[in-house]
Amino acid sequence: MSTETIIYITIAGLAALLLALFQYIYKSKVKSNLKYFLTVLRTISIFSILLLLINPKFESLTFxxxxxxxxxxxxxxxxxxYLKQDESAGNIIKALEENAELNNRFNIETYSFGKSVRSLDSLIFNERQSNISQALKRFGEVYDNExxxxxxxxxxxxxxxxxxxxVAKGIKQPIYPIILGDSTIYSDLSIKQLNVNRYVFLKNRFPVEIIANYSGLEAITTELKIWSGNSVVFRKMLQFDASKTSEIISTSLNANSVGVKTYRVELVPIANEKNIVNNTKNFGVEVIDQKTNIALVADRLHPDLGTLKKSIESNEQRSVSILKPKDYLSSINDFQLVILYQPNSNFNTVLEEIKAQNLNTFTITGATTDLEFLNNTHLKLFATVTNQTEDYQPILNRNYNTFIVDNIDFVDYPPLKSEFGGLEFLAPTDVILYKSINGIKTDDAMLATYEFNNMKHAVLLGEGIWRWRAQAYLDTESFADFDNFIGKLVQYLSSNKKRKRINVDYKSFxxxxDDVSISAQYFNKNYEFDAEASLSIVLKNANNDSTREFPILLNNGNYTVDLSGIEAGEYNFTVKHNSEAIATSGSFQILEYNVEQQFLNADIDKLKSLGKNSEGGAYFSTEYNSLIKSLISDNRYATIQKSTKNIVPLIDWKYLLGLIALSLFIEWFIRKYNGLI
Structure with a gap:
């Protein structure tokens, strides 16, 4: 309490006393000793009211x-x-939780982790992946100030x-790894890594690269085989010893038929090898009958051309040829899709051939596009010619439903240079991107798709798309999101399949x-996305004919279902609407592989280094008692006495209000009883 407040309280006390003395001693006609008691009551009442006006604050310390x-x-x-450490882990957890000295010294918080972290409820050791770095990072964040x-x-x-x-370098807490696993070194062969393309083309040879490892001291000889079904398609003898512990094997295999083809790589086990699970690894490739050949027709050079080529060809199923109009005419039958970049009168014959053959197109306009020429083509477009340009930024249409647009929202993407004004479409159109200027959305389309006469077309109004791919890399350190978007647009345009009310996105294997996730979109009869549909997927195991059904739930604009954890095998599925007779089917394959069974020993050196560098310490599973003693005796973990200071204003003290009311009531009652009122 400050000196100023004490002075105010003293003045208030004197004022209350003087006022009471003036009323009951100096001016009062009461002659009995009752006047002294009334003086005390009046002093208490006045002083308490003045205290409330001063409202002093009191401090209290709680330890x-x-x-x-x-x-x-x-x-x-x-x-x-798999390493037979589950029982040992359970016993150690129980010993730590039940140790009286440890509980007296610490507040013990228990967690389990696999791919993610959660509070420990029970241990079943069935997580298919382990992410130690995420667990350490989470603990470092949660207990940063403790x-x-x-x-x-x-x-x-x-x-x-x-x-x-x-990750552990950024964590302030000491870390004490308890090593679960055998420290004995066994001779072991393993397939460390296998590199192969996901897609290959019919009648081509595709490369396969295998990294085989050996841990042991003796010189050994083994054989590497690649199986396709019951046939060996490749074999090679390998030799390892203490100095040669790995070898890279490269070969190529034939793609003779269309579809998903599975293979098995095998290292023949050596004598008394303890872990042979890591001697085999399955892989698959999808054989495609041909590439989608795309003609990018342009009459001028521009960075957009290279960007489109790189983006489209990021999918190995597609090939892009950049051609002048006259060069395209000589090879028109080689392409399934034509991209017209800033067409002008030189494209006249090209567009006549496109119309004659009912080819799909993707038209990109810009500052040098001849809009009067474009208005006179069969593409059902009409633009007002202003001979002025403007920079427009894109805004994604979340209700676009022709194909699934995901992982990209075009926020903060650079503007494209386009003709001032809008473009009128003379056919029903679905807009993917709208134009915005100075942050204000317009009703004009920047990118749209439309169909007529069994042909599919798309129009992008603006040049400078190379900036978008660069921005995608700045945002995510990858071109994948942008390339995937362009890839889906090209896939839609290069396909003449009939539009479906249920579109399903999944991998063939x-x-x-891997996370097995299938996403879908459902459209009503007007082909508008329906966010209230009830969808489910019926999954049938082709190996044993067992069938299961799962609901598909709406998540971030798509209906998705996570099938991770189902056993390896071939599956057929049907995505259906639960109240309408609408469904679509497909199939995929899950290859046999369990990454958690690839290890024979604990990574002892790495765990010891982790404990040492964090100023903790590493212990084997049989040494947990030593860990307990070390934690109890470590002075860094002493109990700390802390205090909490509470500042309470007097006006919050309810008893003072009660005292004022009581003193006034008693004074009134005495005066009334004695006839002084």
């Missing part, structure tokens, strides 16, 4: 003990049970995420540890 937190996290992935050493029960074999040794 409490704060124990440090002990974070205990256990790896719940399949590799722990003393919270981290006990990590794991084999150190991470199958997903960033390198946890690097998935590796064993």
């Amino acid at each position: 409490f003990d704060e124990k440090p937190t002990l974070v205990v996290a256990v790896d719940d992935s399949e590799s722990i049970s 003393t919270a050493p981290i006990v990590l029960l794991t084999d150190g074999n991470q199958t997903y995420g960033s390198d946890y040794s690097y 998935y590796n064993g540890n």
Whole structure:
């Protein structure tokens, strides 16, 4: 309480006393001793009211003990049970949770982790991937302002995420790995990595690269085989010893038939090899009968041409040829789609041939486009010629429903240079992107698709699309989102398939540890996206004819279902509407592979380095008692006494109000009883 407040309180006390004395001693006609009691009551009432006006503040200190937190996290992935450490992990967790001295010293928080982190409920060791780096990062964020050493029960074999040794450098807490796994070194062969393209073309040979590893001291000889069904399509003898522990094997295989083809790479096990699961690995390729050949016809050079070519050819199923109008006419039958870049009168014969053959087109306009020429073509476009240009930015139409647009929203994308004014379409149109100027959305289309006479067309109004691909890389450090968008547009234009009310997006095959996700879009009879549909997927295992049904839920504008975790095999599926007779079908294959079963030993060196660099320490599973003693005796984890200072204003003290009311009431009652009122 400040000196100024004390002075005010003193003045208030004197004022209350003087006023009471004036009323009951100096001016009062009461002769009995009752006047002294009334003086005291009046003094209390006046002083209390003046105190409320001054409203002094009082400070109170509350002391409490704060124990440090002990974070205990256990790896719940399949590799722990595969290495037969699941029982040991459970016993260690129980010992840590039930140790009285440890509980007296710490607040113990337990977690489990696989691909993600969660509070520990039960341990079943069925996670298909382990992400140690994410667990450490999460603990570092949650306990950043606390003393919270981290006990990590794991084999150190991470199958997903960033390198946890690097992530641990940004964490302030000491880390104590408890190593789950055998430290004995066994001779072991393994397929470390397998590189192969996802798509190949019919009658072509496709490359396969295999990295084979060996851990051991003896010189051994083995054979690498690649199986296609029951036939060996490639074999090679390999030799390893203590100095030669790996070899890269490169070969190429024939793609003789269309469809998904699966192969199995095998290293013949050596004598007494303990882990032979990592000796085999399956892979698949999708054989496509031919490429989609696209003609990019342009009468001038522009950076957009190279951008479109790179973006479209990021999918190996597609090939782009940049041609002058006259060169295109000599090879028109080689292409399934024509991109017309800033057409002018030199394109007249090209457009006549396109109309005659009912070819699909993608027209891109810009500052040098001859709009009067374009108005007189069969493309059902009409533009007002102003001979003025303007820079327009794109705004995505979230209701576009011809194909799925995902992972890209065009926010902050650079503007494109286009003819001032809008473009009128003389056929029903679906707008993908609208024009905006100075942040104001217009009703004019920047990118749109439309169909007529069994032909598909798209128009982009603006040059400078190369900036968009560059912006996509700046946003995500990858061209993938932009290339995927252009790829879907090209896929739509190069296909003459009839429009469906249910569109399904999925891969033809998935590796064993991939996320198996299928997305769909449903449209009503007007081909408007319906966000309230009830969809489900019926999944049939082609190997054993078992059938399961899953609901498909709306997520970020698409209906999606996560089928991760289903067993390897071939599957047929049907996506259906639950109240309408509308459905679409497909098939995919999941290849046999379990990354968690590829390890024979714990990564002891890495875990020891993790403990040392974080000022913690690494312990084997049999040494957990030593860890407990170390944690209890470590002075860094002492209980800290803290205090909380509360500042309470007097006006919040309800008893003072009660005292004022009581003193006034007693004074009134005495005066009334004695006839003084």
